[in-house]
Amino acid sequence: MHRYKCIISYDGSDFSGYQIQPNKRTVQLVLENVLTKIHKGNVVKVAASGRTDAGVHAKGQVIHFDSPLQIPVNRWEAALNSLLPEDLAVLSVEKVHDSFHARFDAVGKEYRYVLQLSTKRDPFQRKYAYQYPYKLNVDAMREAVPYLLGTHDFTSFCSAKTEVEDKTRTIESIEITVDQDMLILHFVGNGFLYNMVRILVGTLLEVGSGDRKPSDLPQVLEARDRKFAGKTAPAHGLYLWKVFYK
Amino acid sequence: MHRYKCIISYDGSDFSGYQIQPNKRTVQLVLENVLTKIHKGNVVKVAASGRTDAGVHAKGQVIHFDSPLQIPVNRWEAALNSLLPEDLAVLSVEKVHDSFHARFDAVGKEYRYVLQLSTKRDPFQRKYAYQYPYKLNVDAMREAVPYLLGTHDFTSFCSAKTEVEDKTRTIESIEITVDQDMLILHFVGNGFLYNMVRILVGTLLEVGSGDRKPSDLPQVLEARDRKFAGKTAPAHGLYLWKVFYK
Structure with a gap:
């Protein structure tokens, strides 16, 4: 074998x-x-x-x-x-090696979430980017990032449907890049819970639209309750970009 | 009205x-x-x-x-x-104005043809770029461009199925841009015959792959016979990019 x-x-x-x-x-x-x-x-x-x-x-x-x-x-x-x-x-x-395991040996993952900031429908991006037609304060979103970095209990950012017991994860970096009308959020961490990236994106969008302050995020984390975080962003903007192994 | x-x-x-x-x-x-x-x-x-x-x-x-x-x-x-x-x-x-006509008032068009130069299949480009896994000499393709510019009878670059009588067209510019593994051919002209851009692309690819010399193109034009030009490149790499009006 x-x-x-x-x-x-x-x-x-x-x-x-x-x-x-x-x-x-x-x-x-x-x-x-x-x-x-x-x-x-x-x-x-x-x-x-x-x-x-x-x-x-x-x-x-x-x-x-x-x-x-x-x-x-x-x-x-x-x-x-x-x-x-x-x-x-x-x-x-x-x-x-026979002992390699795609899941258990993974030490980290990168996910990217792609938004198209446009009021115009784009037939070529409809399945590959989440079209966001409203104003976004990207600086506010970047201000919110440090509150999410590091090791936290991410229960608030996890679908209530999950069966995982330990909801502690470490986010190493969240970068936000803008290229023309495409905004990309890059997430790197040791692991992500069910729907975690999409809920993080939904929450950061609420910061970007002014519905939340960046400094509200510590309370969201502390609540350990899905209801305190933002909406789950749509699936079609999300990409599993890379899996890291030792 | x-x-x-x-x-x-x-x-x-x-x-x-x-x-x-x-x-x-x-x-x-x-x-x-x-x-x-x-x-x-x-x-x-x-x-x-x-x-x-x-x-x-x-x-x-x-x-x-x-x-x-x-x-x-x-x-x-x-x-x-x-x-x-x-x-x-x-x-x-x-x-x-009531007299405007989308077809008869058009004075020019831009088409773009998108190639992905890669030996790896890309699920995200399969409908949006023609994957070309072979080596291409882009300099040779650029050397061939001047022979195609200007006003010519493009019968050799036109599907034999066409019903148009006058096959004289003017190509104003053909630019070839490369960005990472994407190669884009930009065509601007006063009008293009049936399949003309795709046959131009197919012929330029034969120049790029070394099957033809750039200096062969005048003979292809002169032949006024579809059989002398290259293959018709696949439809899914082609974009009607812009229509120009006075």
Whole structure:
């Protein structure tokens, strides 16, 4: 048996998220079907760094799988891509130690959230950026960032649906870049809870629109209650950008 | 009756081109259906600067239509966009003279053709750029450009299917820009024949790949025969970028 680590990219628009669910087209299902085909019907399971929700994109999701096949490592990428649909691509394949695990070995992640600051509808961005037609005070948003950095209990920034017990996470950086009408929020941290990035974005947008003050954020964190944070920003602006390993 | 000029943008991926055809989803059909709805069932026809093929995109197509309605000009944009699908947007609406005609008054057009120079499949560009995984000599392509500029009979660069008699057109400029792995060809001219930009791109790619010399292009033009030019580049890299009026 050989273990392979793959970096994959997908346009989340037509997937019901990453994880297998009955009767849904998910990234995991499509990957496992292709791998099972390559293995002549022998079921191959994949493990990812984590799930992504319906509509969320990935530029650098990481998965691993095991295979007994004697395919040279540099042939795997072409073999997989020739069978995968156009909205899901393998960017690299690497042979790794049997003990590597895409999820448990991940030490950090980068997510990006893309906003298009425009009053005009853009047919080319409708699935790839959240169109925000209102005024935004980007300086106020940047002022709010330091309150979120570091290690906190992020219960307020986590979907109430989550089953995770420990909601302590560390955010290493949040950068906000503006290029023409595109505003991108870059989040790097050791891990993110269910909907955490989207709730952080929704809350920062409420700061940018003047509905909250930057200095309100410590109280939001302290409340440890989802109701105190802002709205969950839409899925289609979110990209799992990179997964970090030791 | 008032005449309105609109700049529109569409993602061509899910349209069978601009022009109405039986049982097809076309841009013209969707526009006329929305206008007819606004006019309570009274059929409203639109005229465009020209057609675009299936899969071809538009960032600045121009259309006009007539309406007896007393809608202030600044309300038309929102009225249309509220009824149009997400892949078709009205960017501006302007009241014009009764004699204005989107097609006959156009004095020039800009098209852009977008290539992604990459050996990696990119799920996010699959409908918006032509992925070109081979080496390209961009200098050779730029060397070929002057042979195409100016006024020529472009029969060799025109689909044999066309019904237009006079195949003389003037290309004012062809610029080639490179930004990371995206290569964009910008074409400005007084008008372009059926498939002309895509055949120009296909021919320039054959120059860039070394299959032709830049200095071969005068013979291609002189032949006045489609068979002498290169392949027709795929539709999904092409954008009608702007239409010029006096």
